[in-house]
Amino acid sequence: MNLQLFLLLAAGLFAIGLFGALSQQSIVMIMMGVELMIGGVVVGAAAFWRFLAPAASGQVIVVSAVVAMAVEMAMGFAVTTAIYRARQVDMTDLAKDLKD
C-alpha cells in the first residue's frame, strides 16, 4: 500500500460522484453523487495524514469532511422537502424556473 494507490481510489470515488452530480435529474440522486465526492475527499485526506503528515491537524481535516457530509445530507433533505411541498417537484429540470 502506498499513497498513490489511496489517492487513485479517492480520485475514482470523486469522479464517479461528479458524474452522478452532473448527470442526474433527481435531487436525491444528486445528493448521492455529492456524498461520493466527499467520500473521495475523506479517503484522500486520511491518506495524506497517514503517509505525509501524521499530525493531529490532519485528522481534523477528515473530521471536517465528515461534518460536511452530514450537513450536505441534512440540508439536501430539507430543500427537497421544501420544494416538494411547494410544487410537488423532485427533479432539477422541473425546478429550473427558480432562477427566473
Next chain:
Amino acid sequence: MEVALFWVLAVAALAGGALVFRVASMARATFALLAALICVGGELVLLGLPYLGVVVVLMMVMEMVIMVVFMVAYMMNPGGLMPMSMLHNKRGALVISAGVFLALAAGILLVPWPAPAVVLPADTTFQLGESLMGGQMLTMMTLGFVLLSTMVGATALVSRRGRYDRYGDDLDRRPADDPAGGGVGR
C-alpha cells in the same frame, strides 16, 4: 493481508459507487452507496484511523436508512419497477468526470511525493481527542455551530408554517380565504 484488504475494499467501493448510477431501483442505489461508503470507512481503519472509520460507517448506515424513506416518500419510481431515464447531459457529464479523473490521476502519478512518514502516533484516537479538546478547540466549536445552524435551518425549511406564516397571536388560526390564491406554494 492489509494489501489484499485494501484491494477488496477499493474495488468494492468503486463498484458500489458505479452501481449507484446504474441500477434502476433508487432503493438499491441507496444501498449501493451505503456499501461504497462502508468500504470508505474500512479504508480509514486500514489507514490507522479506527475511530473515524467507525464513525463514518455508523453515520452512513443512519443516513442511508433515512434516505430510503425519502426515496419512497418523494421519488416517482423508487422501486425501479418502471425503467426510466432520469439523466440529462449524460455525455457531457461523462466527459467532464473522466477528464477530472485523468487530471487527478496524472497529478497523483507524476508528482514526486516526499518519503512516507515512518513514525506514527501510538493512539490515533487519543491524538484526535486531545487535539479537538486542545489546539483545535476553535475548529471543534466552529463545526459545532455549523451543525447547530444546519439543524435550525433544516427545521425552518421543512416546517409547514414558519415564523412569518402566523396569522395573529392564535397559532391555530387558519389563513383567510383568499380568492386570488396568493402566497408562495399555496
